[in-house]
Amino acid sequence: MVTWDDVVALATALPEVEVTTSYGTPALKVAGKLMGRLRNDSDGSLALKTSEKEALVASDDPAYFTTPHYDGYAYVLVNLDLVDPAQLPELLDDAWHLAAPAKSRKQRNA
Template identity: 65%
Template sequence: MTWDDVVAIATALPEVEVSTSYRTPALKVRGKGFARLRTEAEGGLMLVCGTDEKEALLASGDPTFFTTPHYDGHGSILVDLATVDPAQLSELVEEAWRRKAPARLVRDRDADQAR
């Protein structure tokens, strides 16, 4: 998977904008960041998630998911795009979007999908 794949997944969600954060490519919903491509030196895609989900992903032992001390105690996981399963990445991107999107926007999306 590549950043372009992440953008394609995310921009299928309502009101996603491609932006920057810390001078690196990022995705936002109504101005709130939920994904950021870290620099080549840092590596990985940062996605917002719950701390319980982060713990479960790290505990799985899958090297696709990792963290650094900078993200300790924060609801965000680092993802190796070279090894992540595309379906799992799609789920994680949508979950990150849901965590930052306004509640009404999430409700509207859920209602549209139910139709």
């Protein structure tokens, strides 16, 4: 089982990531841009920016889902109780890449 602390430990190893809040819930931002946040319900899920939303939801992996609220947005819901911990670094890296400013991405790839 993955915890919010696990998510924070991995995410804050990425450049410019800070732990803050969004909509009154714990969140991760890179250079002030949201990359993910805990949802304020009791299902233990994380709303995470992704370039692979359709593929993750279509994979039939119960760790990934969405709701009508997130239609049209590049966020997938990740059930932290079900997600494979080995996939988390890749998911967070993708979220970072999507949220980070171009200058930060360029510096990281240099």
